[in-house]
Amino acid sequence: MKFTPYRGLTAIAAAALVLTSACAPADSEGDAKPKSASALADCKPATLPLVKPGTLTIATDDPAYDPWFSDNDPSNGKGFESAVAYAVADKLGFANGKVTWVKAGFNQVIQPGKKPFDFDINQFSILPKRAKAVDFSTPYYSAAQAIITLKGSKYAGATSLADLKDAKLGAQIATTSLDAISNQIKPTAKPLVYDDTSKAAQALQNKQVDAIVADLPTAYYLTSAEIDGGTIVGQFQPTKGKQDTFGLLLSKGSKLTPCVSAAVDALGKDGTLDRLEKKWLNQATDVPELK
Amino acid sequence: MTPSERQFERDRYRRRRTLTRGAVAAVSTLVVIGLLVYVVGSSPGWDRVHRTYFWWPDAKSAFPEVARSFWLNIRLFMVVEVFVLVVGVVVAIIRVVPAPALAPIKLLAVLYADVFRGTPTLLIVLLVGFGVPALNLTGMPTSLFWLGVVALTLSYGAYVAEVIRAGILSIHPTQWASGRALGMTYGQTMRHVVLPQALRRVAPPLLNDFVSLQKDTALLSTIGLVESLRAAQVISGKDFIFTPYVVAAAFFIAATVPLARFTDYLTVRSLRRENGLIT
Numbered sequence: 001m002k003f004t005p006y007r008g009l010t011a012i013a014a015a016a017l018v019l020t021s022a023c024a025p026a027d028s029e030g031d032a033k034p035k036s037a038s039a040l041a042d043c044k045p046a047t048l049p050l051v052k053p054g055t056l057t058i059a060t061d062d063p064a065y066d067p068w069f070s071d072n073d074p075s076n077g078k079g080f081e082s083a084v085a086y087a088v089a090d091k092l093g094f095a096n097g098k099v100t101w102v103k104a105g106f107n108q109v110i111q112p113g114k115k116p117f118d119f120d121i122n123q124f125s126i127l128p129k130r131a132k133a134v135d136f137s138t139p140y141y142s143a144a145q146a147i148i149t150l151k152g153s154k155y156a157g158a159t160s161l162a163d164l165k166d167a168k169l170g171a172q173i174a175t176t177s178l179d180a181i182s183n184q185i186k187p188t189a190k191p192l193v194y195d196d197t198s199k200a201a202q203a204l205q206n207k208q209v210d211a212i213v214a215d216l217p218t219a220y221y222l223t224s225a226e227i228d229g230g231t232i233v234g235q236f237q238p239t240k241g242k243q244d245t246f247g248l249l250l251s252k253g254s255k256l257t258p259c260v261s262a263a264v265d266a267l268g269k270d271g272t273l274d275r276l277e278k279k280w281l282n283q284a285t286d287v288p289e290l291k
Numbered sequence: 292m293t294p295s296e297r298q299f300e301r302d303r304y305r306r307r308r309t310l311t312r313g314a315v316a317a318v319s320t321l322v323v324i325g326l327l328v329y330v331v332g333s334s335p336g337w338d339r340v341h342r343t344y345f346w347w348p349d350a351k352s353a354f355p356e357v358a359r360s361f362w363l364n365i366r367l368f369m370v371v372e373v374f375v376l377v378v379g380v381v382v383a384i385i386r387v388v389p390a391p392a393l394a395p396i397k398l399l400a401v402l403y404a405d406v407f408r409g410t411p412t413l414l415i416v417l418l419v420g421f422g423v424p425a426l427n428l429t430g431m432p433t434s435l436f437w438l439g440v441v442a443l444t445l446s447y448g449a450y451v452a453e454v455i456r457a458g459i460l461s462i463h464p465t466q467w468a469s470g471r472a473l474g475m476t477y478g479q480t481m482r483h484v485v486l487p488q489a490l491r492r493v494a495p496p497l498l499n500d501f502v503s504l505q506k507d508t509a510l511l512s513t514i515g516l517v518e519s520l521r522a523a524q525v526i527s528g529k530d531f532i533f534t535p536y537v538v539a540a541a542f543f544i545a546a547t548v549p550l551a552r553f554t555d556y557l558t559v560r561s562l563r564r565e566n567g568l569i570t
Contacts, residue, residue, distance in 0.1 A: 110531040112339050133343070133531035170515060174528025192435070192515035193525055199421070203515055206424035208435060 040266055043259035045093050050256075051118055056094045058085050059104035059117035065197065067221045067280055068123060074101045080217070080280035081121045084140050087272050088119075088248070091263035106174060109249060110134065119260055120249040123215065125176045135254050138261040139245030140273055145180050146219035146287060147233040149211040150204065158233050160291040161185050168192070170200045170209035177213040180238040185213075201227050215244070217281045234290035346534045353526050353535035360522035361542045367439060367508040367518070368546075372501055374444040379451030384481065386452070387459050400452075407449035413510050416442045420514030439511040447504050454496050458489035491561060498554040502547045509543075519543075 051057045060081070063072045070078035077086050077096070089099045102117050109120050112133055119137070126136045147164065149155045155167050164185050170192040171177040181191045192209055194200040200212045201222050214222065216235050223230040238244045248264065250257050267273050294302075331337060385393065385400045407415065419442035423431055432438055462485045470480030490497075512521035519542055523535035 106528065110528075111533075112343050113336070127529070129530040129532075173521070173524055178525065179529065190517060193512070193517050193521055194515055195513055199513070199515075202421050202425075206421060208424060208433070208515065 040091065040259070040262040043092050043262060045098070048092070048118075048256060048259060049254075051116060052100065055098050055100050056089050056092065057100045057102055057117045058089070059102045059109065059115075059120040060122045061105060061109075062103040063196075064122075065218065065221075066225065067217050075099070078280075080141070080276055081123070083276045083280060084267070084273070085121050087267050087276065088260060088263045091266050092259060112252060115251045118250070118256055122249070123246050124249045126245050126247040132252075134252050135250040135257040136247035137250070137257060138264045138268075139247050140264050140267070141246045141277065141281075142243040143176070143215040143217070143246060144235045145177055145213055145238050145244070146216045146235045147211050147213055147290065148201075148204065148219050148223055148227065148230055149233055150207075150227070151229045151231045153210060155211050156231055156233060158290070159288070161236060164211065164233075167210040168208075170194055170203050170212045171214065172197045172200055175214070176238045176244045177215065180236070181213055184236070184238070197222065198226065201230075204230070216287065220281075220287075232287050234288045236290040344533045344537055346532065349530075349532050349534035350538050353523060353538050356522050356526065357519045357535060357538045357542060360517055361519040361539075361546075363436075363516065363518045364505070364508045364542075365546065367436070367443070367511065368501075368505045371440050371443045371447065371504060371508070374440065375447045375451050375501075375504065378444060378448030379455050380486075382448065382452035383455035383459060384486075386456050388477075404449045404452055407445050408453065410446070412443070412446045412507055413513065415446045416510050416513060418442075419445070420511070435511075435514055435516050439508075439514065439516060443504065443507065443511070447500060447507075450500050451497065454493050454500065455489065458493035459485060461492060462488050494561070495554050495558045498550055498557070502550050502554075505547055505550070506543055 045054065045056075058074070060069065060074050064074050064079075064082075065072075066079060068079050068081040070076060070082065074082045074085070077083055086096060086099065089096070104115075104117060104120055106122075109115070109122070110130075110133060123143070124130075124136070125143075126139060130136070147155075147158070155164060158164055161184055165187055166189075167187060168189050168191075169181050169185065169187050171181055171194070173193050173195060178191065178193060181187065192200075192203065194203065197212075197214055197218055200209070200214070203209045204212050205227060211233065216232075219232050219235075223232055248260055250260065264273075382400045382403060385396055386404070388397075416439070420435065420438050423438060423441075424433055432441065466484055466488065467480055470484040471477070475483065509518060509520040512518055512524070517525070519539045520536070523539040526535040527533055
């Protein structure tokens, strides 16, 4: 076959047409501002805009870590966040059997656009910049940060954040802990960044880092269950005068946000959040405060 | 001597043909790019994609941190490429040398190539980065940089050894025979006759592996090294934006394009030399 100009252009045009049809957009979505307040009474399973009508689809990461979840099974109601999720579902009028859990990785969750879940619960810190990409509910927990090291380390006796300036520190990526290192401790050596806390814990045991930073409940769990000879040096608030708070994460502009926030507020008012916190996270009260 | 009338006619025809071909290429490029820009730009989700992945202010603020971290990638692949070449040549030679006394080492070399070529690089990185220090052996490197170098060398050495071995085996037996006939030993023939030809022949696939290696330095982020992709990931995870990834990608592309063009050049040159083709 001779490749004439005419035939070549036809082929190109045809290819372009195929491309056009293949790239047809799948969805379109408005950027509606969430309504700030909503009466919980208006939020009924029948009227809520759910991913799967009739059931509440809740997401978290895989693996789901203790003490937020238990045995990597969010549907067992054990662990703080699993319990909070079921309490929120209950407030919205979903029986336990009407809750479905799905696994969602971090990058999938923070993508803009429609999400395959109604909300995600996975220790997401509420930050203004993040709120440009997703919606957050009102906070259900505020976390202190903690420094973990090995017993016998020269940093085990640190009493202030300044004592840790020369330490080689590690933390999990995309956590407030990492921000706290660079904003408050300001170590001379750059912090090492790990995919998850268990990798950071491994690096600590290998003495590849002197200490790791994590939120207090995670720190307590790590030292009691995962790290041999691990000890919590102390705790501190990640931002001066302001607490780090966790919120449920929803698609940007989700019509569900006001209802979920109302449910979290109600749980705070009736003392459920305090009760769940005491039940699942209350082991770490004797940790000294780092100045 | 003046060219004949027919020769002028030929030249005119060739010029015309070159012009037409150029015009078609230009028009088709314009049409395809224009259509792509139109289709992507007019899609309802483009605004969102634009703000998430290609947002200029985010790119500008991420640039210094990603650039600083890319220096680590450069140092990593520069060092690893040297080690990989050494490991590759040694393992390849061990595998082709016919000496029967070397059988145990040859067996080891085969085992090495099979195991490390078959294992995902990420797993090797994790095993070397976390597993080796956990052994608590004295004399083992503890610096993450060198652990990363070891991991990538192990993985890529196996690939490159196979490429070089294929190159050695592709050299015609008469080359060996000629070398030995001239009185050279086996080693001398390998060193002066076969290996130079083999390396030249496999240069394009070899550089291909190096391009791949440059990108895989990003895998070392899993053991805690903050290289450019991880630096981008840190910003992305903090602010829930993805533009920093695109910035990091730009750095990787910038580092691999020169290598890719060099590979093209080498391919064309060896074709010309070996086959007498003008391209």
